[in-house]
Amino acid sequence: MTNTTPVEENDQPIVQHDLLSETDRLKLRQVADNDSNTESIQIKVCEDKAARTAFHVLIKVEFPQLESFTQTTDDGQKIICVRKQTKSQQRRRGWWPSYRGDYTHFVLYKENKDTGDAVGLLSKFLNVKASNFAYAGNKDRRAITVQRISVYRVTADKLSQLNKILRNMRVGNFTYEKEPLRLGQLWGNRFCIVLRNVAGDCDCRERSLQSLRDKGFINYFGMQRFGTYSIPTYEVGKALLHSNWATAIDLILNLKAHEVDVSTAHQLWAETKDATRTLTKMPQRCTIARQLLKGIQKHGLRDACNALSFIPRNTRMMYVHSYQSLVWNRVVSRRVQRFGLKPVVGDLVIKANLTSADTVRQKVERRVEVELLTEKTIDNYSIHDVVLPLPGFDVTFPSYESSSWYEEILTGDDITLQMLNHRVKDYALSGSYRKIVMKPVDMTWDVLSYDDKTIPLTVTDLDRLEGKSLVLDTKGGKLAAVRLEFSLPSSCYATMALREVTKTDTSAAFQTTLND
Incomplete structure (x- = not known):
């Protein structure tokens, strides 16, 4: 996030505010404030069409509740007639300028809130429906996060005013766009994580970090996917599927x-x-x-x-996706236990020759194409290429016995593959594909020394925005910390990557038992 000042879109027309005299501007305000749409005013303009167009643009920007059109008088002079829009026009456009995209995109910075709760607060303060907001993915509460959000017809200025009242949240980087964000419409996430009070052999720690960088980790869905409450979210998902x-x-x-x-x-x-x-x-x-x-x-x-x-639709979909993720986690455990970390004949891989843009598009549209490994092709791939399907009504399953594993797990919950094609489309699961093993991208790390357990060991985006820097003596401290930075594709969990390094439980319940 680089600013909190409203920024208009690049293709906004140039507005010549000096075209209106203060007398004409006062008359226009009177028309705009009048409850009736019968009152109108006429303004004489020159014969130049470009000048008249600039005048119409000015009216749209300064008085979006008014409409203007050009008329020719009996003596051949051009005049611009301005009147208030009808109520049906106002409802249809919502006094929203026609040149402007209907969706305001912005960056949301938040602390100690998941995305749903943060959007709920924004909708409350703006007095708009939470369903008017959209985002590409849900960010965890147990983190300081920054993500892109879109909202239907709320001005950048109105959003910017929220920074005066928001706590542990900030909005900025506003643009107007023609389309909203959609779930899954992102490549992934960049992480900066600090592991405090790291003990043990330095060489062993270094080998663990190198192994994570070079070999990766089993790509389980993290505990966040299933909620942090006594009732896991996949139980809600099962009820919805039933x-x-x-x-x-x-x-x-x-x-x-x-x-x-x-x-x-x-x-x-x-x-x-x-x-x-x-x-x-x-x-x-x-x-x-x-x-x-x-x-x-x-x-x-x-x-x-x-x-x-x-x-909100994203939240309702999260419940059924949680159940889908639970099934995938159970199947991948069987796959690794049965065949180890190597490709086998009958495994699935994503078809080659897809650009990164194709990958993102296909993820959103769930049209990823896969192929089965054969004796002739298996040597062309590694375990990092192998995928398993998330259960759905429109996926291909591996040709070995894993298809029966899916059926067995679903049957245990009285669910069939046919039930995943739910009559309520928001709960229908067409399925998709997920890599078994994932390697972090651009992974770096450094070791810090410190004494004070309460001081921050990295800076947030908000700190950078406010010009704050990290003041830390990295040589004299008695305690050691590891600061890691890496990127992961969407729906991959940093907690699962960290588990490969720490060899400890990453659930919230366990982490709260730790002292540091």
Whole structure:
């Protein structure tokens, strides 16, 4: 994130503000403020068409609720007539200039919040629906993160004003675009991670880091994929795939029930199923639960499917993708246990000759093409090329016994491959492909020495924006830390990479037991 000042799009037309006299500008304000759209004013202009066009552009920019058009008088003079748009025109365009893209893209910096919670706060402060926001992927709460967000027809200036009231969040780098962001529309993520109080043999530590860089790690979905609550998100996903809407609602409202300020609301819901009363007790920070309760208020439990639609689509998809990821993790464990870290005949690889742009496009559209390894082609590939499918109704499975592994796991949850082609398209899983082993990209690391356990050992993007630098004596400290930087493709988890180095549990429950 490089700035917090609103930036208009590059193709914005040049506006000549001096074309309007203060007298004409006052008259236009009066027309704009008038509730009636019958009042209009006429302004004489020159015969030059380019000058008239510049005038129309100026009206659109300074008075987007007005419309202007050129007329010719009886004596042949050109005049511009300006009047207020009809209510239907205002609703249709929302007073949004026609030259401007409908979506404002911006960078969101956040601390100690996942993307859904952060977007919930933005929607509250802006008084717009959370569904008006879109992003390419969800960023974890247990990190300081920066990501691109898009929102429908909210001005850069209005977004920028939020920086005065946001805590541990910042928005900036605004542009207007014709299209919103879409889930999966990114290559990946860049990580900067500090491992504190690192002990043990220096040579062993160095070998572990080199092994991660050169050989990679098993590409499991991390624990974040399954939520940090007592009820994992894949349980919600299973309920949705079974079309058991009531169960899904109870599970979602129960996700944070262990937290003190949520327990009262959860107990009230369990006893009464009264969405209105429960909403009065549900904390404002529980944006997903509150959106769901508002959906129940409108549709009732008899139409629970539509009530669930009040939750942003990305979040609802996250639940079924969580279940899909659980199945993949179980299958890849069997694959590695059965065949080890080498390609075998019948494995799948992505077809060659795809550009990086093709890869991103196919990921979004789920049209990746794969081929089966044969005795003739197996020597052309390594384990880093092999993929396994995430279960879906439109994927190819390896030709060895792994297809039966998928069926066995799904059957254990009373789910079939046919059920993944859900009648509610938001919950339909066409499937995709994921590499078994992943190597970090551009991985570097350095070792730091320190004494004070509370001081930061790296700088954030916000620190850089504010001109702060890291003040640290890296030679005199008694404690050692490793600072790593690397990139991973989307949906690959840094926690799984770190597990190869630390050989410890990366779950939140275990990490909170550590002292440093």
